[in-house]
Each structure stands twice: as structure tokens, then as C-alpha cells.
Amino acid sequence: MISRTPYTVGAVAKLANVTVRTLHHYHEAGVLRPTLRTESGYRMYSAADLERLQRILCYRQVGMGIAEIRTLLDAPADDPLAQLRRQHRLLTDRIEQLERMRQAVAKMMEARRMGLQLDPHEMVEVFGGDDPTGYAEEAERRWGETSAWAESQRRTAGYTKADWQRVRAEFDEICRRYAALMAAGAPAGGSEATAVAEAHRQHLERVYYPCTPQMHRGLADLTLTDRRFAAHYERYAAGLAAYVHEAIHANADGQSDE
Amino acid sequence: MISRTPYTVGAVAKLANVTVRTLHHYHEAGVLRPTLRTESGYRMYSAADLERLQRILCYRQVGMGIAEIRTLLDAPADDPLAQLRRQHRLLTDRIEQLERMRQAVAKMMEARRMGLQLDPHEMVEVFGGDDPTGYAEEAERRWGETSAWAESQRRTAGYTKADWQRVRAEFDEICRRYAALMAAGAPAGGSEATAVAEAHRQHLERVYYPCTPQMHRGLADLTLTDRRFAAHYERYAAGLAAYVHEAIHANADGQSDE
DNA sequence: CTTGACCCTGACGCCGCGGCAGGGCGTAGG
């Protein structure tokens, strides 16, 4: 059951696991102002506000300051998809950084084990995160230079209704190919099904964003964990969601085995 | 070339990519006091100080406060290996959390794509990191209850010289098995070699710390990227480092395929 | 109509530094 009545500060605080004070602070800072205010002055947060809060929390987790976040969120030319991509990008960067640190720790453990002496230089250099230049610009630039991203960026920006219709049709085609294979009894892990899965992945990559096999795997998992995603495929045929899930996984496994 | 003369603040600052002010602050806070002070009052940091700084930076990256860090670092019963394990554990936790966030973002992108409406609740709940209870205790408790960890913990604590000698011998045995296989021309990806790799992994797990196939893979990579680790294996036979590397990877791949 | 849970607006405080001022080192070059 999904509540449509706006949320009070306390409710939001509990949901997002932040304190009421923090929400007050965000209000003062102008980064998250509730759309509604009751007559008695109570803050009432709408669903859109929660979406915004989600973004704020995400950006904060990767170490941004409030001011920076505000400018990002208030950039009017930024469509929601771009925002999501940015979030994804920033999270990925941060994860990679922590991964490097973890790897360094593992190295140190191993060095101890084998009685080696690592010089302090290499031990410390990995742990100095926080690049000075603003995250957003930096990240944008890094990707602005890769051809694939620029392509995708410009394309989706300039998509017409007709284009989107074509995209829809393309995706529909993929779904029907999945369904046809399943109906024909082709195994989800077989070469035919994985070929469709790969086409599916490349479709996403062309139209929306760089989508690694791992990401694709993640999307596939959604069809099992969330009924609404499943429903989309189940409209083509009963059991198709599971079939698609398996095919995508098989394809991703195949890619990573090389 | 590795400098053995102590480092000045500026040098340390450059190495660790922090400001001089930060080091001063750490000094004031008592969390990192240089072992030496020249007659004229200059701070001189030793290699040990840099090690300590590495820990500090690591703990900070996972969101700890300075005071908490200090108590952790000054706990006298904490041997260096335990510290490293803790660091590894905390980093892993943080990475997993960010990974969940990334997954949530992917979900939202996919939802947009398919025109679904996610309710705000599930969007926001993942992004509220920072558990209130102290990290250290919490993490320790989580692992304190798993039998394997407790075992390992108690065992290594009570190891005698003889025990360590046995460990050394065990590892030596593994290295010789690797070398024998390579000499016999057995493929590094073959079942014999991967069996040794698995024995290797289990050895690490028994003696030192929980070592997933992925971690093992990371350790294997060290033998290629760092000559000193390579040298350890190369003493048994020329080219053994690469052989071990491949065997471990093959074994890890085999495990994750299941 | 009371009571307890929840909301409001200040205001002060803490932590983790950034940044500057005012003043000693230290070493290389003229």
C-alpha cells in the first residue's frame, strides 16, 4: 500500500534515516524546501520532495557539499535521467576508490604474511581521496570525452517523438523475440536466448547509457525481486520474466568468462 | 629508491594528499603525533607515523570521528593484523552499502524506462547510511558471532612459535606443489592446479582470515603487479608467480560459476 | 479538556578542518 498523503518531517526523517534537524537544516540551506506548509506552519513533504531528498542523500554520500548539491539540483536543463546517470557515475567512482583502498589493505596483509617491508609511500598514497576540482564538472568532462557517451547524450537529447516510438518498437521486438524463443522451448541459457540478451544489452547501450554486462545482470535481477518489472515481461507471456532473467545472466556469465 | 630519513609535514602532506593544516590538527587532537621533533620544533614523521596515518585516513573514509579513531588506534591489545582486518571489514561494509545505492539508482533508471512509478519509500530508504552505534563495536560483534572468525581469532592469538613454523611449512608445501605441477607441465587452469589453489585459499582462511575467492584473486594479482611478491614464488621456480596467478584465477572463476 | 506525541523557531555548541598573520629555520647563491 502506498500512501499518497504528504509526509510530515518526522515521517520523512524515519524513512530516510536522518534527523528532523537535518531536514530543517536542508530547508534553511534552501536545498530541500517542502512543497507545502500547513496553516500552522508544519512542513509537508510531497513525493517529489522525497525524490529530491534521495538525490541529496546520494550526492552527500559521495562527499559533496550542500551548496554544490543545490546548484546541481537546481540546474534547470538537467532532465531526471541525466541526474540518475550522474548519481550512478559518482557512486561508481567512489566505489572504485574504496575498492582500491581495500586492495591496498589486502596487499598490506599479504606483505605482513610474507614478511615483506612495504615502503610507506605506496601505503599512504591510495588513501588520499577527495579530488579538489568539483565532482560534477570533473565527472562530466571525463565522460564528455568518450565518444560513446557523447553520442548517447546528444542523441537522447534530440530524440523526437518518432524516435522514441522507434525505441519502443525496438524494445518490443526484443521482448517478442524472447517470448518466441521461450514458446519454442529454446533453453534460456542457450546461444539463441543469450544472443537476444546481448541484443537487449546493446539496445540499452545505444539508446540510454553505457550498460556493462554486470549492470545488465542487475537489471535482470529486478524482474525477479520486483513484481512491477516482472509484470512488464509477463504481459508478453507467462513466465517470461524468469526466462529473460536467466538469459541475461547466461549472457553476462559468458562475457565475463572470456 | 626509498628514503629512510623522516618526513617533514609538507612531505607527508604531499604524499598522503592532505593539507599541512590537517596534520597539525591531527597532532592537536592527539591522533597522530610525530615521533620526532627537531630542536627548532619541526615535526618529523617516521615510517611508523605514516603507517598510523594510513589507518587514520582509512577510518576517516568510512566516516569515523577523530576521537573514535584515536581510541581504536590506541587500543594496546590490538595487533597490526587485527587492525588491517578491521580496515578491510569496514571498507567492505561501506562498499556494499554504496553498491546497494548504485543498484537502487539503476532500478530507478529502469523504472523510468518502462514508465513505472516507484513509491518514494523504497527510493529513499537505501540512502540513509550511517548506523548510529559505533562502527567498531558493531562490526566486531557481527563477526564475533560467526564461528569461523572466532576460531581464527583465538587461534592466531594463541599461536606458539612451533605453530607458526607449522604454518610456514604448510605454505611451503603448497608452493612446492604448485612448482611440481608446473614442472610436470600441468596446465595452470587444469583441475590439479586449481585444486592446489583451493587448498591455498583454505589455508589462508584457516590460518589468517576469511578469504573469499575474490580476495584470493586480488592477492594473486599482487604477484604480477609487485615484484616483491613475485620474488617469493620465483624462488621456488622461474615463472611460478605467473603460474600461481593463473591457477588462482581459474579456481576463483570456477567457484563463481556455480 | 487533558495528555502525550509531534511540530515550530531560535540559539548555542561541537567537530573537522581552511586560511591567514606574525614570526623563526635553513640553505643556496651572490
Added chain:
DNA sequence: CCTACGCCCTGCCGCGGCGTCAGGGTCAAG
């Protein structure tokens, strides 16, 4: 030997991001 330039020192102020009261209104249940 003196100078000049870079690095070091010790205060000290300030700011961002909240935590934490205090003092007072609001609202739904009983």
C-alpha cells in the same frame, strides 16, 4: 657572510553540517 626564498612554527578566526536544548504551539485519542 649576508640575503633571499621556501618551508616550518604557533595562534586565532571562521565556516559547513549538523546535534542539542529551550520555550512554546498543534493535533488526535481518550
